[in-house]
Structures are given as C-alpha cells and as structure tokens.
Amino acid sequence: MPSILPRLLLCALLAFAIPTQAAEAWPDPDWPRAPIPTGPALSAFEAYAFPLRNERSRKGIRSDAVVVIRDGQLIYERYAGPTRPETPHLVWSVSKSVMASVLGVAYGEGRFRLDDPVAQYYPPFREHSQITLRHLLNWSSGLAWEEDYEYAPLTSSVVAMLYTRGRNDMAAFTAPFPQEAPAGQRFRYSSGDSNVLSASLRQMVGDAYPDYPWTALFEPLGIRSAVWERDGSGTFVGSSYAYMTARDLARIGLLMQREGRWRERQLLPRDWIQFVLTPFPYYHPQEEKPGEAVPGGQWWLNRALEGAPAPWPSASPGTFAALGHWGQALYVLPEEKLVIVRYADDRDASYRHDAFLKLARAAFVSKEPQP
Template identity: 75%
Template sequence: MPRPFSLLLGIAGCFVIGAAQAFAEAWPDDDWPRGATPTGEALAAFESYAFPERDEVSRLGVRSDAVVVIRDGELIYERYAGETRADTPHLTWSVSKSLLASVLGVAYGEGRFRLDDPAARYYPAFSAHPQVSLRHLLNWSSGLAWQEDYEYAPVKSSVVAMLYTQGRTDMAAFTAAHAQEVPPGQHFRYSSGDSNVLAAALKGVVGAAAYPDYPWTALFEPLGIRSAVWETDAAGTFVGSSYTYLTARDLARVGLLMQRDGRWHDRQLLPRDWVAFNRTPAPSYRPLEDEAVPGGHWWLNARRDGAGKPWPNAPEDTFAALGHWGQALYVLPAARLVIVRYADDRDASYRHDEFLKRAVAAFARETGQ
C-alpha cells in the first residue's frame, strides 16, 4: 500500500497528465485527424443553404463545389459537388492574395523586409511610385488609378486587361504603368494590380534564385500542403492576385495556421505581429454596408467608424480570404472553426452572413453538437 505522500504525488501526476491530454492540440500530418460529424436540424439547415439542388443549365443560385469544416484541428465535415472531389486542386481566385500575404509573412519573419519599405526597393520597375510602401500595397491603398471590374465593365477594367489582354505577359509592369491618382495610404481601392506588384517585389525580397520555390519552401511544405499549384505570367512572376489552386483540405491548413496566430506545431511560422497586421483594418478604409473590412490582404468582420459588423451573425473576430465566384477561407477563432468553401457562384445569391450563421449553429461546440 503506497504511503499517503506518494499517493498524493501520484494523484497530482495523473491530474497533470490528464489536463495536458485534455488540452492537447490536434494537427494534420499526412491527413487531418477526424472528429465527430455533427447531426441534427442545424446541420440539415446548413446543408439546405450550402448545397441546394444544383442547376447546371442556368448556373444560377448558390453553387458550392466543396465545404470543409475544421474544429479544434479536426476535420468534422466535408462535402463535394459538381466535378470537385477531395483530391481536386480548385482555383482559388483572389484567395490567392491572402496566400501571398502568408508567404510574405514568412519572409518578414526572416527579417528580409519591413512593412514601410518602398516597394520600388524590391521591384525597381515600380520606381515611378517611390512613396508607395509594401504596407500600402498590402492594404490596397497604393493610390494608383485602377479599375477592378470584371464581367460588369470589361472594357474599362484594369484587372481584365492585366489578366487577359495587354498586361498578361508582365502583370506587375502593367500595373506599374498606371498613373498615381491619389497619394498612397489615403484611399482604399481594391486592386489585383497591387497584389501582383507585391508578387514581383517578393522576387527582390528573397532573390531570383530562391523565388520559384519560395512559396513551397516557406509555406506549403511546412504545412504539409502537397496539392498547391501557382501559375506565373510570362515574366516568371507568380500571379499573386488570382491563380493558386489547392484542395479544400490543404487550404484549410492555412486557415488553421492563421487561427493559431501563425504557429504550426511548435514553430512560429508567421510572426504574431504579422498576423496582427493582417487582422488590423486598413486605415484608409471607409465602411460600406455589408462589405467586409479590408485588413492586410485579408478581410475582416470588424466594426469601423460606428458601422456594424459586415457579417452580423458571425463572431466579430471572424476573418477571411475571399475570391471570385464564391471562394472563401473563413477563420473563426472564437468558435474554434476553420471553414473552406469552394464554389461556382455566377450570381449574387450567396450571402457570407447566412452561410456563417448556419455554420456556427451546426458546427460550433456551443451548440452541444
């Protein structure tokens, strides 16, 4: 029979071990660890919104291609539609911008640049705009005369010309040739051109030899991402605005990295101050109704200047990487959720807030699921 003191130590030791196990973090290795999939009315309501009957003729309405939900580092839900499967690298469109921000964050943590460095220091073709800093570009506030229109005004669209016509061979140079309309930092204007100048500046930051592999060595490989494809233009510059492809499960790894403040296992892959910058509203932004607030190449559910949250039914600390036709990587730290949605939305039916409201009801632990 153990002595009372020894017994006390044994009980204390079991408590410490049990507490450590209770708070052990789940991380994906080759695949995601699996958690219990919720059931019940909340899940049915979520699926009725996210995956309605799909009309491949009109291509109207909510058209989710994939939804993956991670809670506390465990995969608890996934569903695919159309031609998308678990192993399909899906075009992310402008989610690419937030991925670029994460790649730059690794370089920032390596001490390769400062946010207020002039962009032209790393991309000399941008020398006509000496006052524009990397911070300005990350906040989409370069002040360049840029028109970010797609199907609705293609003739006047800077982004359509950059991606598909006269700018497609060298997208950063095409952007650099735009006039300085207002001083940098004074006016928010969403710009895929700003993002592609950042992608060109990354080459100067890390060096031409390291550049072709840098997104993989810096970000994708440490996270265990194997599906990533990132297209370049004819100048060899990554199309940081638009052209990354990843499986939904792999994109969720980036979301978990951001949910855990840039830490991956025991490694602080992204500095905490970089993640804080990503999640800080751009100073030049003036709120519009139902519009997510821009941060450092991420989108925020933040209140600004007396305006309400853009997504009222989601926690205020929710932030996201968003792309054309409904691509989204949502990070909900308060709910301990990461949600990837790939889609083929061709009209304005889809609503972030409605999706997030139903997702929180179905998947957050507070529901008791």
C-alpha cells in the first residue's frame, strides 16, 4: 500500500500556496476600523476640508463632518461645529437619492415599473398623463418649475413648496404646474418631481407607508439614526428633509458601491442600479452650468458627455454622488472602493467637489506596497 505522506505533504503545500480570499467587511453593528492614513496628503486634505471656521461671516468652506469608508472599513472621520458622531444631520437634497433607494426596494418587490404613468399611483397627476415615474426620477417631467432657493425667493417654486403655499401638501402643490416641455425630453432639476415620487410611493405601499423607509431600507442596513420629516398631508418630504448621522449615511453609500447588495441579499435590483447610474439621455452639458454633475436617476454622475469633460476631472469616471444644499454630499468611488460622507454649512461658493475629491483620493486611496 503506497504511503499517504506525500499526498498529505502536497495538500499542506497547496494550502499555503493558494491565497484565501479576505472576508468582506460590513458594519455590524458599527463600522470595522482600519488604520488612519497619515502624512502630507492627509494634512493637505484636512487643510482644505477643515479650515478655521468663521462663525461671524459664515463664509468659506465649513465642513461639519467627513467620514471615509474604504472597502467596508472606517479609515477616517472628523467633526466640527455642533456636529458629532451621534448627530443626525439634515442632508437636504441628499434625501432625493435616499428616496430613490427606498423606491428601488419597492421596484424590486414588483410594486411599480419605470414606465408606469405617475397618475396610476398619484391621481392628482391625471392632467399629466404622459409623465411616467422614469421621467420624475430623471427630473424630466417638463413642468415649469423654478428651483432657485433663497437667491430668488419671490419666483422660487421650491421655496414656496417647502415654506409657504405648498408645505401642507407638497405633491399637490406640484401637480398643477403647467407643462413647459414634453415629458422626458428636457432636464430640469425639480424638488417637486421628487416629492411627487414620495407621494406615489405612498399609494404603492398603502398602510405600510409610515414605516416603509425603515422596513425597506434603514433597518436592513442597520441605520438607527434616521429621521424623515413629513408635510402636512403625512407624505415624506422626499426632496429635502431626511436626517441621519454621517456613519449611517455611509451605509447607503456602501450599498451603492457594492451594486445594491447588502451581505448575501440583493436589496436593490441590479437593473435598478444600472438605471439610476445611467445619464439622462437628453442631458446636454453645454446647455448647463460648467462643472455641473450629470443627472442620473436622482443621483449625480461624473460622466464625460458630448465632448464635454467629466465634471470632476480629478475623480475616477465611475464616481457618483448624492448632493444637497449647503455642501451635503455622499460620494461613491467604486474603482477605489471608497465612500465619503461630507456634511457642511457652506454659505458661499468656496467649496469645489473636484478639489475635495482630488485631495481625498491622494489621502485615502491605498498605495501598493513597494518591493
């Protein structure tokens, strides 16, 4: 009988020769930690992101929080002003991308299709029978909406919706706006479109609606800090009024970085991820402001289109983001396996996405060890 020792020796050698794949890191319940980067690149990043705050003038770059996740591990966080790790921060229009993620779960449950008419789920839109959910997700309803904020309060549709005539029922405030362009043919950023999506979700899920963002998205991701305000009719203000800690918002970024998968569960369908990260087909960068991100499905993309350069040339082409008023941002850099949350109180135009991302990549992208 031949000896089995050579076979055992061979197995032992193979076990050492074949590298084992490292287990994925997930926040459970908190983020696993990795060593914090050091050196001149980090110092340059912090000098840009956290300059001395001037509380009198409220000018300049005013970061409240920065959290950086690399491949599922927390590698950096810093807070300023009144914000702390446990502070649920107002994310402003990052709420739109959060609502898109909630809708993505509903889509995966078969509750709607992208090309369903909005009026099927929100009857006050019956005069806009040609507008579909796809159009709202692309901010291409064609409604004559003015998203001007405090810079033009007398003509701003969004200021009237959030603070005066529309605050009791924001979707109902949006519904009577006249059609200015054919649905699906023109991009116009609109918080009204986003709030009609929230009202449509209400009919899709029925009595489950008050808890649905939690049961569908927040609880599966382990998000415990989320607060979401509703208008006077009880509809979530999907455009603007979600709050959560920076660490919790990063969980949504990791979900998106891993293509909708959370551990073994495909929480957001892959075709949903593909849709929301595809540029709106009728977006013309030459007609928009230089440096503006490219709209997808309630997310913003770093894409070069029609000969125009990518809006953030220092970031990798696959970078995308959820962006909000006064500097709120959730950046996802899939090529680098990075998720970066920035909360802020910027009140002028000092901050630049590209400058921030350039310095962040230099500070936080892992370098290959030198031989």
